[in-house]
Amino acid sequence: MVLLVIIALEAAGGFVAPLVARGSTRRWAVRIPEVERNVVEFGTEAENVTSYHAACAPGEKVRRSRLARLGEADMEVVFLGTASCIPSATRGVSCSALRFGGQTLLFDCGEGTQIQMQRSNRVRPGSVTAVFVTHAHGDHTFGLPGLLCLLGQNREPDAPPIDVYGPQGLRFFARAALQLTHSRAAAPYRIHELLDVPFIPPRGYQGPTPPKRSLKLAADQRYGELPGGVDVAPDANGVWTIRPPGSDLVVRAAPMVHTVPCVGYVVQEPDRPGKLDVSKVEPVLEKNFDAFKSRGVKHPKKVYQVLKEMRPDQCFTFPDGTKVYAADCVAPREPGRVVAICGDTADARRLAPLLEHRCDLLVHEATNAFLGPPFDDPTKISPALVRRATEAHGHSTPEMAARFANEIRARRLVLTHFSPRYKGDALPTSLHAMRKIELKAKLDHGAPVENPDPVLAAWDLSHVPVPRACSATS
Structure with a gap:
């Protein structure tokens, strides 16, 4: 345990020094360079906050330049939260927003999503039409009740309800959270549960088996839930197919290897007719x-x-x-774009048959990594140890994400869901760590040279376009 704490602290930009050694017992003190503290650790005095933001300014410029090189497209993914487990001062927890055709589809809804949405200048609450939850862990669901209340503010009376999709248990969770807190501000919503999502634990998993769905709580329209939520059964191949109302997109789900029942989603745009000469x-x-x-x-x-x-x-x-x-x-039909958004997983390969080697953007978790000095001491920890520990908890390393990206020939890989040890601010140490993570996930299949930044480690409020293949290479 002490070793893990030391590693995390060293990754935060400081170092650990022994104060007193008595026999085999050591006491430790942490010295973190002043400029490397995040704004909460640094204090809230005006001069300290000013120094913190000044230290971040060069890194923010680098980030803006990277996003500018990616260009723009009529489809994009905005990363509202990129942390795993718990939110921090520099990262919110999981939420990715797919914007297309004036609508926004959210994937996962971790704690504080409604705050991140109001910080974003690209995602409007009124554009959200559906939420897709990958699994029931709190860092992917705790924000759903608050989000529904935000979406209920200043909502047009004739606006369609919010459609929420996810594994069984989601309906009870939303009902309990809103009814027990008497939250009558929620937008009208319907919850559609994916039936029979299998529990596929990773190798070495020692945790408890998730509880069976047994709790009952009736729907109550006073708290936003409308009739019409359906149970979505898998097909013979174990795939769930969803056609969100009012959208041309088709969303399909497949099970992931994780410590609770979990799915990943594939979003498919319809093919476009070829141009007539x-x-x-x-x-x-x-x-x-x-x-x-x-x-x-x-x-x-x-x-x-x-x-x-x-x-x-x-x-x-x-x-x-x-x-x-x-x-x-007539020119050949133009293939629609494909976006894959994995849930937490130690193995995403069950998504591969849905992609058929066509994936314009893969969003994959990379919870932990072995970065080497100055972040990880190779005399105390190794890449193999990091991978085994990460996989046993149902998560992935950057290398694991890259292998799957290569398998499906993804045009671009975006990493997210980072351990709290990896800060999301623009301080030099933080950017250096994330760059090392990107290099760990270098794509091997040869992404097009016209495709800038084929691997990107996301930060909160970053946005990645999904251009059409022909326009990306023209």
Whole structure:
């Protein structure tokens, strides 16, 4: 235990020195350089806060530059919380927001999510339409009641309810939290439970078996819950398929290896029809324009849309007998984008069949890592020891995340869910640690050279675009 504390303290940017040695008993004191303390440890006096922010300023500039290089897209993921276990002064706990088409889908909802959302200039509470919970651990769920209350503020009376998805037990949790606290400010919501999520513990797991779903509490509309929540059964392959109301996206879930029943989610955008080369159709249409009119066709140019919706081997026959095949004038369909968001896991491979080697963005946890000096003392701890301990708790290292990213050929890997030992501020020591984590997760499959930062260690309120493959390489 002492060794783990020492490692954590050394990773925080200071060092541990023995004060007194008596036999085999040692007392320790911690000396942390003043500039490396976070704002809470540093104190709240104005001059100290000013010094802290001044020390962070260069790092913040580096971060802004990195995000600028990533560019923009009409689909993006905003990281509202990137810590594991407990929130800190520099990181909130798990919540990722997928923004697309004017809507926001949240994945996990750790404690303080409603605060992080109000700090963000990219995620509007009114845009949230659905929440997807990966598992029942508190750092992924404690923020749900508070979030529902935030979403209930200044909400339009005719706004659709918030749809919440997750493993069994989520419905009871939300009911108990809101009803027992008499929280009548919650937005109207429906909870849809994923049935029969299996418990797949990691090797070496010694903890308790999660309780069976046995508690009952009736729904009460006074606290926001509307009828219409459904139980979603898995298909023959053990996959749950969800089509969020009002969205073209399809969300599928598969079980993860963790210490409680857990899923990861894959978000699929529909394929887009290929572009029509009008120049190859227009001359034929002009020759047949009057013939279309004589047959009562009011808008002959609608033939363009008909051709776009045809299969490549299909053809359209014009009034004069001319046949135009879709393959000759319509480009191939443009594949929709795919985003995979893993829950906590020591093995995400059950998501792979859902991806079919197509993944534009993989969000994967990397709870712990062996970083070497000055963060980890190789005489006291080793990469193998870190991996075994991490895996036994149902989590991953950066190397484990990278192996899965390589397997599914992810275009970009974003790491998140970091141990509290890794600060999320922009101090030099913090940035150095996160850069080492990124290097540990270097992708081996050869991400496109046009893809800047193929591996990124997320920080709170960072945002990563999901460009289309063709636009990313054009």
